[in-house]
Amino acid sequence: MKQLSGSARNQYLATFCVNLLSISYGFTCGWTSPSFPILESWDTPLLSGPISSEEGSWIGASLCIGGFIGNLVSGWMADRYGRKLTACLAAIPQIICWIMVIIAKNAYYLMAMRFLGGFSGGVCFMVIPMFIAEISEDRIRGLLASTLVLTCNLGILIMYILGNYVPYAIIPWILLLFPVLFLTSFSFMPDTPFYLMRKNDYIKSEQSLRFFRGFRSGTQHVSNEFKLELVKLKDAFSDEKQTIQDDQLTCKDFVTPHARKAFLIGISLMAFNQFCGCFAMLNYTATVFAESGSSLSANMSAIVIGTIQMFGSYLSTVLVERAGRKLLLVVSGGGIAFGLGIFSGFTYAKSLGYDVASFSWLPLVCFSFAIFIASMGVLTLPFVVLAEIMPQKIKGFASTFCMALLWIFAFIAIKYFSALFYAFGMHGALLLFSLCSLGGTLFVAFMVPETKGKSFETIAELMS
Incomplete structure (x- = not known):
């Protein structure tokens, strides 16, 4: 059959x-x-x-x-x-x-x-x-x-x-x-099968699972895979209730070698994600190009950047299980440092009064390259690595904590982005972001383990 x-x-x-x-x-x-x-x-x-x-x-x-x-x-x-x-x-x-x-x-x-x-x-x-x-x-x-x-x-x-x-x-x-x-x-x-099962609504949980697996409600003709998944869902919920007391967090959970190293990497990757400057500049794309002297209109340049960003993030999903997280982060961070460094040199030469008309294409190329390479790694993969390196017991709290820090770092980067322009000029701000990217790249190269294809148990051994 x-x-x-x-x-x-x-x-x-x-x-x-x-x-x-x-x-x-x-x-x-x-x-x-x-x-x-x-x-x-x-x-x-x-x-x-x-x-x-x-x-x-x-x-x-x-x-x-x-x-x-x-x-x-x-x-x-x-x-x-x-x-x-x-x-x-x-x-x-x-x-x-x-x-x-x-x-x-x-x-x-x-x-x-x-x-x-x-x-x-x-x-x-x-x-x-x-x-x-x-x-x-x-x-x-x-x-x-x-x-x-x-x-x-x-x-x-x-x-x-x-x-x-x-x-x-x-x-x-x-x-x-x-x-x-x-x-x-x-x-x-419907809500998710897991949430409904957690609320002891077994009937709605099964109905939800049927919906998302493509089986009509009430039909007896379901696959063995569906039956097995439903059993696992019930067992997982039972195990959760049974071990809830054992899962209470204590201070000791946060000072293990694994937890300390994971927090260091997680916080550093969140800082890398924001202080490379790419997210801040995306909020001011038109202004960046208007100040840089690009030959393309500011809004049209922003459209080009948005298209490139989409392509870069798509490429990241294709390569992450092939090239690995660490390699993509290193290539991405190094690429950002290079692209923004060249961009900084162009704007500095322009501020000194040099004739850069023949290089008016350079801001668009440099910024496009930086955003593309950032979307392949630094802007997307820190969240993947964060979920993989954290100890299972503190993962929920740790993820919330690191994401909260991410928003604080983003606030600093965006709030003082324009202030950097006025204080150091376009070239100074871009050079600062380039140096931050270089520092983040070196940190990843020496501190972040490769997690591609590894079980959580193997990653825990690497982090200890």
């Missing part, structure tokens, strides 16, 4: 629906690049007049404050109210933030808008991976999980395109559609 097998169609469908939230967060990340040149000009739509550089820095950095808070509360919300409801609640700040842009009268409206968008982003980066991991089959889990960064980058790219071709006042009305579309489509999805 032919072995029955379900369909993964609903897993792909659910992943697409939940990532509408990620695309919408990408809009918030990319919004500052095409919008700041308008807001800083005398054609600003704000009644208070053009925004100052200090106000602009706070508008940019407010995203990180919201992300920090969203990161802290999302784990608790997901366990208390479920993965589905938490994701749906994250769409509400996104709706409000675009309304804030529509009614904005001064910079404070836009600071609030970015805060709300960042809060939603903090929830996204905690809940979406959790939701996808708990609905996916092992054979496609990596593929589906990699869509989070891709879809966020897609949102940034769409924002750049809209900023170049659509009037400022029309853009928020268009972007409002995405969180509404997310709520409309995702509300029909």
